[in-house]
Amino acid sequence: MKYLAEFRDPAAARRLAASIRARVSRPWTIMEICGGQTHSLLRHGIDQMLPEAVTLLHGPGCPVCVTAAEVIDTAIALAAMPGVTLCSFGDMARVPGSAGSLLGARARGADVRMVYSPLDAVALARAAPAREVVFLAVGFETTAPASAIAVLQAEAAGLANFSLLCAHVLVPPAIGALLAAPDNPVQGFLAAGHVCTVMGYDEYEPIARRFGVPIVVTGFEPVDLLHGLLACLTQLEDGRAEVENLYARSVRPGGNAVAQAALRRVFVPAPRIWRGMGEIAASGLDLAPAYAGFDARARFHPAIAAPIGPGPCLSGEILRGRRRPTDCPAFGTACTPDHPLGATMVSSEGACAAYHRYRRTAA
Amino acid sequence: MSGPACPLPAAEDGVIERGHGGGGAMTARLVADLFRPCFGTAPETPLHDGATLAVGGARLAFTTDSFVVTPLEFPGGDIGSLAVIGTVNDLAMCGATPLSLSAGFILEEGFEIARLRRIAAAMGRAAAAAGVQVVTGDTKVVERGKGDGVYIATAGVGLIPPGVTIGPDQVRPGDTVLLSGDVGRHGIAVMAAREGLGFDPPVASDLACLAPTVAALIAAGVRLHCLRDLTRGGLATALVEIASAAGLELSIETDAVAVSEPVQGACEILGLDPWYVANEGRLVAFVPEPDAARALAILRAQPAGAAAAMIGRVRPAGGRARVLAETIGGARVLDLLSGEQLPRIC
Structure with a gap:
């Protein structure tokens, strides 16, 4: 398939791996931010092609994993209200909050629908004027523009029965928070190509300068990932710390201006609690005052119990790159995709799920 | 940043969820833990x-x-x-x-x-x-x-004709694994129709009767050790179930498994793994290595059989009961899906 086969070419991948082996002279630790990249690395066995001196840490770039339990609890509370239809992306629906998941809530009678786009939720609101349709708006800069456009469409159509439970998150503040931590082990980053397709990569320049880390905009296929790793390791070996775009077939420096304009119009930056990482300033998007009428929290005042405290799950440590999934005593035993103890095992992009799916040695 | 906080989920096994009908691990558990004990089925009875x-x-x-x-x-x-x-x-x-x-x-x-x-x-x-x-x-x-x-x-x-005994317990080390065509068409066709996803070109289900294929294999004297049609859960689920029931390790050549371009494209967009997407007209056959070439020729002669291929083999006894698929950098272990395969967020 065009634009796919050439980036999954085993011979090209092996050549790049050989270049990496030739270039690396000492230990380096690199984090890929995006959960999609984590899965691709493990699925294609890219991590097994790297020299031992290179350590890959898996970052907080899985939208499902970093959504706080409080958001899921709120979504479940909203779904349980009479007259409310709660729309969610599919892979969010299985994630446990403090007391169950949206799929569990649906099995118990709540009206939970899986949609492919927030625009599907707007269409549902238009078709069912007697229902209150709430879209669970999660995800990074990749999904936030569609949420913004859904709000703009609902506004244009005069839909009073559509609202967002807004929990969008932003990548650069999370990278900043990871790097600012005193025991940060990460020396270089692979930035997520699709996030940069929307946002460009200007906002990474101050981070690279301030913390002295290379940040390489990278795609998702095996050859993309090896290209990104080679560029990042080359910078580290040369003592450089620059923002570099290795995904130029999709990413332009300024990103997608139309998407950014929609974001600026509908949303404002807000503090956000990340699952496992705590609150990070200006790391989320909330509805701007002009669109506050689309805020499901303000409209319905869903009541939830206080989220329960830390359990035995290490996912916070894993999302911050301190531990690896296989460091967890529960991995593959008490904690499996069927019986997940934490979000990193539930989500199709979670690091623990990736290790469980592709790298588990026990049958 | 405050410390890690990841609460334990409540157990969800109180009510039936969609995933219990997905054909993956949840279905298997329901059969093993609920139906078989209630029906008094002997635990060693093979699931086929x-x-x-x-x-x-x-x-x-x-x-x-x-x-x-x-x-x-x-x-x-x-x-x-x-x-x-x-x-x-x-x-x-x-x-x-x-x-x-x-x-x-x-x-x-x-x-x-x-x-x-x-x-x-x-x-x-x-x-x-x-x-x-x-x-x-x-x-x-x-x-x-x-x-x-x-x-x-x-x-x-x-x-069942005399002399024919087909099942996972008949699989032997060294057997060749054959696949009768490309995978993933039915699941994508139904999903596209249900959700109004207008793929161009549109994907049609592979729905087809496999009885003539099996009859042709038997008539040609191919020694069929095991057959499985690939329905919900797709190719990967069928292979994992057979490996598990046979207690043997399978190694699969990833590139030998055909996925049509429209199906591949749809799966890329939706974040689905085509090996886990449903089919309704494809089978895998486990045959002794000397019979494999003859079986392949018969599969290729069937309607929609052009992409039939030998996709792997059964490893010598003594390995773990699992399915390994080769990757660019090594190998990955195939697993049963937990619940339904859900489209990803981004």
């Missing part, structure tokens, strides 16, 4: 597409399946043809010549009779093409709003 019953001197294959599909009509088929072909295929996977079917209908009040006639006519055509008769049936009507128009349950019996 159908049961083998010795009646007098003959061996009969007996199977049942229920069909709930939205939409009722999709590119490449409809619930009626699916209900006949699905059950006929399960009989064929036992090596049986299909004989007779039953058909039970659960209809929703208000369902158009003209539509039911179309579905029944499709069943009749599919049965005639497969050489089976629908010999008994049942009809119930539920209140409006309590069904999706029509659900169909079919059961089937078939006659």
